[in-house]
Amino acid sequence: MPVSDRLLMGPGPGNPYPEVMTALGRPLMGHLDPEFIALLDETCDRLRQVFQTTNPLTFPVSGTGSAGMEATVLNLVGPGDTMVVGVNGVFGGRLCDVAERTGAEVIRVDAEWGQALDPELLLQAHPNPKVIAVVHAETSTGVRNDLEALGAGKGEALLLVDAVTSLGGIPTEFDAWGVDVAYSGTQKCLGTPPGLSPVTVSPRALERVVPKSPSWYFDFKAIAAYVTGGSARAYHHTAPISMIFALHAGLGVVLEEGLGAVVARHQTCGDLLKNGLTERGFTLFAQEGHRLPQLTSVVIPQDRLPAGQDEAAVRRTLLDRYDIEIGGGLGPVAGQVWRIGTMGHTARESNVLMLLGALDEILV
Ligand SMILES: *Cc1c(COP(=O)(O)O)cnc(C)c1O
Numbered sequence: 001m002p003v004s005d006r007l008l009m010g011p012g013p014g015n016p017y018p019e020v021m022t023a024l025g026r027p028l029m030g031h032l033d034p035e036f037i038a039l040l041d042e043t044c045d046r047l048r049q050v051f052q053t054t055n056p057l058t059f060p061v062s063g064t065g066s067a068g069m070e071a072t073v074l075n076l077v078g079p080g081d082t083m084v085v086g087v088n089g090v091f092g093g094r095l096c097d098v099a100e101r102t103g104a105e106v107i108r109v110d111a112e113w114g115q116a117l118d119p120e121l122l123l124q125a126h127p128n129p130k131v132i133a134v135v136h137a138e139t140s141t142g143v144r145n146d147l148e149a150l151g152a153g154k155g156e157a158l159l160l161v162d163a164v165t166s167l168g169g170i171p172t173e174f175d176a177w178g179v180d181v182a183y184s185g186t187q188k189c190l191g192t193p194p195g196l197s198p199v200t201v202s203p204r205a206l207e208r209v210v211p212k213s214p215s216w217y218f219d220f221k222a223i224a225a226y227v228t229g230g231s232a233r234a235y236h237h238t239a240p241i242s243m244i245f246a247l248h249a250g251l252g253v254v255l256e257e258g259l260g261a262v263v264a265r266h267q268t269c270g271d272l273l274k275n276g277l278t279e280r281g282f283t284l285f286a287q288e289g290h291r292l293p294q295l296t297s298v299v300i301p302q303d304r305l306p307a308g309q310d311e312a313a314v315r316r317t318l319l320d321r322y323d324i325e326i327g328g329g330l331g332p333v334a335g336q337v338w339r340i341g342t343m344g345h346t347a348r349e350s351n352v353l354m355l356l357g358a359l360d361e362i363l364v
Contacts, residue, residue: 015346016187016246016250016344017191017249017250017345018345019250019252020191020192020193020249020253022249023242023245023246023250024193024242024245024246028242031238031241036241036244037233039245040227040239043244043248043251046251046252046255047060047200047251048200049255050167050190050198050251050254050259051163051172051174051184051198052172052174052176052259053174053179053200054175055200055201055202055203056228057200057201057203057206057220057227057228058198058199058200058201059198059227060186060197060198060247061183061196061197061199061218061223062195062196062240063196063197064185064187064194064195064196065164065184065185065187065188065194066094066197067218068164068184068185068197068198069091069094069098069183070098070215070218071183071197071199071215071218071220072182072183072199073095073098073133073160074098074210074213074214074218075201075209075219076131076158076160076181076205077099077102077104077130077131078102078103078104078214079104080104081104081105081131081210082104082105082106082128082131083105083106083107083129083131083133083160084107084125084126084131084132084157085106085107085108085109085134086111086117086122086132086133086134087108087109087110088112088114088115088116088117088135088141088143089135089139089141089143089330089331090330090331091135091138091139091162091164092134092162093331095135095162099133102214107125107126107129109121109122109125113141113331113332113333114286114287114333115143115287116143116146116289116290117134117145119146119149119153120149122134122150123149123153128155128156128157129157130157130158130208131157131158132157132159132160133161133162134147134159134160134161136161136163136166136170136182137162137164137166137169137170137292137294137295139295139341140330140331140339141285141286141297141333142285142292142295142296142297142339143286143290143292143297144166144170144290144292145290147177147179148177151177154178158202158205158208159178159179159181160180160182161181161182162182163182164183164184164185164188164197165185165188165189165292165295165343166184167182167185167188167189168188168191168254168259168262168263168344169188169292169294169343170266170267170292170293171263174200179202180201181199181200181201181202181205183197183198183199184198185197186243186250187344188294188341188343189266189294189347190247190250190251190254190344191253191254191343191345191346192246192250192344193243193246195240195246196240196247201220206220206224209221217237223236250344265347265348266293266342266343267293268349269293269294269347269349270293270294271293272349272353273340273342273352273356274291274296276353276356277296280356280359282299282301283299284297284298284299285298285333285337293342294341294342294343295340295342295343296339296340296342297337297340298338298340299336300329300337300338305363305364306362306364307364311328311335311338312328314362314363315328317362322355322358324351324354324358326339326340326341326355327339327341
């Protein structure tokens with residue numbers, strides 16, 4: 001089946017909400033057209049509701065989730081600053097890489113892949129860091145890192161959170177938890193296409209941005225003038241109009257269903273999947289008590305793969321025959337775990353049941 005046909009088939013692999021597809025097809029507008037500006041303002045307002053924050057500077061960075069990572073880090077630290085980073089998967093590692101390129105001193109606090117970070121170790125890693133950064137939902141392992149203890153114990157430090165896979169999938173009470181800066185992505189639990197990175201920045205963090213960000217494009221001071229400039233708003237860069245239409249529509253779907261209901265739907269699907277897998281004798285990879293509903297990691301049952309087929313061949317069969325895409329392992333767990341996403345529009349019980357049925361047919 002051609003990919004283009006798959007996209008029309010509802011909550012299948014990678015599909016956004018149907019309302020989002022409609023929004024993507026809307027005629028374009030000028031990026032300074034008052035109607036577009038009003039839609040952008042409403043998008044930022046919807047983002048505040050989903051981030052559960054009142055931060056005035058809340059907006060979609062033009063770029064994928066990694067652009068949000070880069071934008072936030074490049075505004076927060078530079079030479080002479082210290083940033084503590086929790087690392088228990090790919091994206092914590094990427095945060096270190098980005099931070100190191102700014103010339104900041106990076107203190108890495110590692111936990112084993114599949115295990116959650118210990119907040120106490122992060123808080124004790126340095127007496128006075130400028131930033132403590134952590135990935136809320138590690139997509140590479142399916143582990144949730146808790147934020148409340150970090151927010152409570154951060155002291156003078158700013159708490160920076162990667163919310164790319166958490167936003168819209170699990171509770172994200174960022175103001176209540178003391179999160180200063182967070183970035184997300186559109187293509188994970190928000191159920192819209194990739195291309196934007198929703199970011200929120202507290203007034204406290206905005207006061208402490210570096211004097212001159214090495215990035216012109218991502219400089220928060222200039223972006224703030226564009227995003228919160230009201231009628232004085234001037235050209236900064238050309239907003240990706242269609243992507244913002246799509247995000248506006250996707251957030252509309254989430255808020256209409258209700259953030260609590262969307263989070264509950266992810267939880268129900270995650271539970272159904274994990275129960276189905278354990279009933280079949282599979283071993284879940286992520287630490288119990290820290291398992292993400294939207295990303296289930298499971299140890300590949302090597303002894304149950306069909307004769308002559310490796311795990312990649314099984315994933316290929318799932319895609320070709322059942323239209324289901326699951327992820328392989330990354331980094332040190334490549335070839336050892338599967339990562340099964342139930343995010344956004346795809347977080348449906350019917351998808352989970354279809355996958356479990358397909359595994360029953362394929363595995364021996
Ligand atoms: C996907 C992801 C990113 C990177 O987002 P891109 O849109 O791929 O650039 C960063 N952090 C986490 C936790 C992710 O899951």
